[in-house]
Amino acid sequence: MTVIEELTLTMPTDRIAAYLERDAEVWTPYLESCNGFLGKETWLPDDRPDTVVLVIRWASIEQWKSITPEQVEDVDRAMGDLLPTSLECRSYSVVG
Numbered sequence: 583m584t585v586i587e588e589l590t591l592t593m594p595t596d597r598i599a600a601y602l603e604r605d606a607e608v609w610t611p612y613l614e615s616c617n618g619f620l621g622k623e624t625w626l627p628d629d630r631p632d633t634v635v636l637v638i639r640w641a642s643i644e645q646w647k648s649i650t651p652e653q654v655e656d657v658d659r660a661m662g663d664l665l666p667t668s669l670e671c672r673s674y675s676v677v678g
Contacts, residue, residue: 591666618645
């Protein structure tokens with residue numbers, strides 16, 4: 583069953599453009615190399631200028647969860663000083 587990973591990031595508004603650029607250089611290629619990755623969208627809420635929402639589609643929860651915490655840490659390290667000040671993760675099962 584397809585799974586949606588939703589990441590809601592908060593950071594200073596003056597860092598969002600740089601974050602998005604580095605995310606496209608670092609996280610997106612990494613995700614594209616992962617088995618089960620189906621796609622990613624980046625949303626900028628009109629009513630929350632300090633927020634970035636990443637919507638990532640996975641073929642299955644098992645494939646998504648096969649990424650280890652150590653792998654996440656390695657990719658985050660490549661993001662350098664552009665990590666969010668807060669991060670919330672939600673997941674959804676796609677039905678229908």
